[in-house]
Amino acid sequence: MSDKQQVLYDVPGPKAVRRDRLYNVIFTVAIIALVAWIVQAAWARGVLDDRWQVLFQGAKGFDGWDVWKRLLWDGLVMGTLKAVVIAVPIVAVLALVLTIARQAPMRIVRWTAYGFTHVFRGIPVLLLMYFGVIALDWALLPSVVFGLVVYNTAVVAEILRAGIAALPKGQKEAGLSIGLSPLATMLRIQLPQAIRIMLPALISQIVVLLKDTSLGFIIGYVEPVGGHQEPLQLLW
Amino acid sequence: MGALIDNYDLVLKGFGATLWVAVASGVLAFAWGLTLAAFRVSPVGPLRTFASGYVNVVRNTPLTLMFVFLVSAAPSLLGLTVPLGMPMAILALTLYTATFICEAIRSGINSVGVGQAEAARSVGLTFVQTLTQVVLPQAFRSVLPPMINVYIAHIKNTSVAAAFAVTDLVAVANRLSNGNPGDVVGIFAGIGLCYLVITVPLSVTAENLERRVAVAR
Numbered sequence: 001m002s003d004k005q006q007v008l009y010d011v012p013g014p015k016a017v018r019r020d021r022l023y024n025v026i027f028t029v030a031i032i033a034l035v036a037w038i039v040q041a042a043w044a045r046g047v048l049d050d051r052w053q054v055l056f057q058g059a060k061g062f063d064g065w066d067v068w069k070r071l072l073w074d075g076l077v078m079g080t081l082k083a084v085v086i087a088v089p090i091v092a093v094l095a096l097v098l099t100i101a102r103q104a105p106m107r108i109v110r111w112t113a114y115g116f117t118h119v120f121r122g123i124p125v126l127l128l129m130y131f132g133v134i135a136l137d138w139a140l141l142p143s144v145v146f147g148l149v150v151y152n153t154a155v156v157a158e159i160l161r162a163g164i165a166a167l168p169k170g171q172k173e174a175g176l177s178i179g180l181s182p183l184a185t186m187l188r189i190q191l192p193q194a195i196r197i198m199l200p201a202l203i204s205q206i207v208v209l210l211k212d213t214s215l216g217f218i219i220g221y222v223e224p225v226g227g228h229q230e231p232l233q234l235l236w
Numbered sequence: 237m238g239a240l241i242d243n244y245d246l247v248l249k250g251f252g253a254t255l256w257v258a259v260a261s262g263v264l265a266f267a268w269g270l271t272l273a274a275f276r277v278s279p280v281g282p283l284r285t286f287a288s289g290y291v292n293v294v295r296n297t298p299l300t301l302m303f304v305f306l307v308s309a310a311p312s313l314l315g316l317t318v319p320l321g322m323p324m325a326i327l328a329l330t331l332y333t334a335t336f337i338c339e340a341i342r343s344g345i346n347s348v349g350v351g352q353a354e355a356a357r358s359v360g361l362t363f364v365q366t367l368t369q370v371v372l373p374q375a376f377r378s379v380l381p382p383m384i385n386v387y388i389a390h391i392k393n394t395s396v397a398a399a400f401a402v403t404d405l406v407a408v409a410n411r412l413s414n415g416n417p418g419d420v421v422g423i424f425a426g427i428g429l430c431y432l433v434i435t436v437p438l439s440v441t442a443e444n445l446e447r448r449v450a451v452a453r
Binding site: 041215 | 281282283286296297298300301304312313314315345353357363366367371388392394395396398399405406410413414420421424427428432434435436439440
């Protein structure tokens with residue numbers, strides 16, 4: 001990639017090298033000056049003094065250990081990671097079902113699957129989480145997982161469909177011609193290859209899912225962004 | 237659904253707020269994202285470092301964190317107090333979405349044939365000219381579908397603003413369902429429909445464009 005971008009400008013000659021060096025110095029100085037100014041201004045506002053002590057000594061009846069425990073254990077492990085670990089396998093299974101349904105021989109099944117993907121790709125995860133809490137009257141964790149699962153199932157199914165579409169047509173034909181059923185062709189020939197092609201997109205979707213757990217903070221679920229609130233309110 | 241029809245003015249206001257936040261921050265994010273993309277491919281090292289640092293940090297942290305940062309950290313850290321509500325929502329979404337736009341544009345720049353940039357250079361165009369006259373216009377067509385997908389995600393991300401004092405569609409859904417506990421499912425279905433009205437045409441367009449661009453290649 002880097003050598004491709006190198007194409008946008010020439011390998012610098014002596015004059016350009018001198019000019020680039022000047023630019024480098026100017027912009028480096030500018031960026032460092034900006035950072036220094038921010039730090040200095042923050043210092044003047046007292047950001048750097050004793051308020052960080054909360055991370056070591058705690059305050060308001062917490063000690064430093066409690067603060068870290070709340071951030072890392074209650075927030076990260078029992079909040080974010082728990083929701084992710086529950087949601088990802090469910091998403092994987094449902095997305096497989098949805099992908100297969102989108103290629104189903106029956107039109108009703110196909111269209112239902114098509115509708116599901118398009119509808120739930122277009123609705124905010126937050127709205128789905130609120131739906132879990134308010135309309136279905138669920139606890140917070142199930143609501144968070146519900147929102148994540150519904151949205152990500154639609155997206156992952158779409159990614160897998162694109163992966164299957166990218167395979168050469170001969171793969172499916174070969175599977176059918178050696179006597180596999182359409183379902184077996186899908187499961188044993190097409191999906192394994194599609195998953196392999198689409199692995200980067202699938203992994204970045206898991207990152208999106210992980211980031212989206214922070215929406216749980218809005219509905220009141222405990223995870224790091226929200227978990228920060230108490231210690232942070234002591235900070236700022 | 238009944239509650240939605242009774243309170244149609246509130247729903248309309250929420251729809252307007254969602255749309256306004258989405259459009260305003262969408263335009264700003266495009267400008268900032270384009271700048272970042274230019275930085276990331278520029279010959280000047282510090283700009284590259286700055287842009288890739290910014291993009292990687294912001295892109296890999298949740299949008300909620302950006303809001304929380306602007307609410308609670310920015311005033312004392314940067315001396316920057318953004319008024320809660322619309323201005324904050326627009327700023328947060330601009331800073332966040334710009335990173336995705338930057339990456340979409342950058343991958344588009346990489347998809348333009350090497351020969352194009354070489355040809356532009358060999359006729360003596362400078363870096364800025366090569367980028368703006370030759371590469372970006374051609375990158376545009378392959379960038380369009382992923383860009384639309386970025387904007388779909390952007391429109392849905394505006395919902396986070398509901399938690400930070402913007403009366404958008406999600407906030408309206410919340411308020412109405414507190415007032416009308418019997419009609420909650422209808423309210424949510426209706427609000428969901430409002431989002432779909434904006435997003436489904438976009439996602440269908442993206443799909444069609446993808447097919448057209450794929451054929452053209």
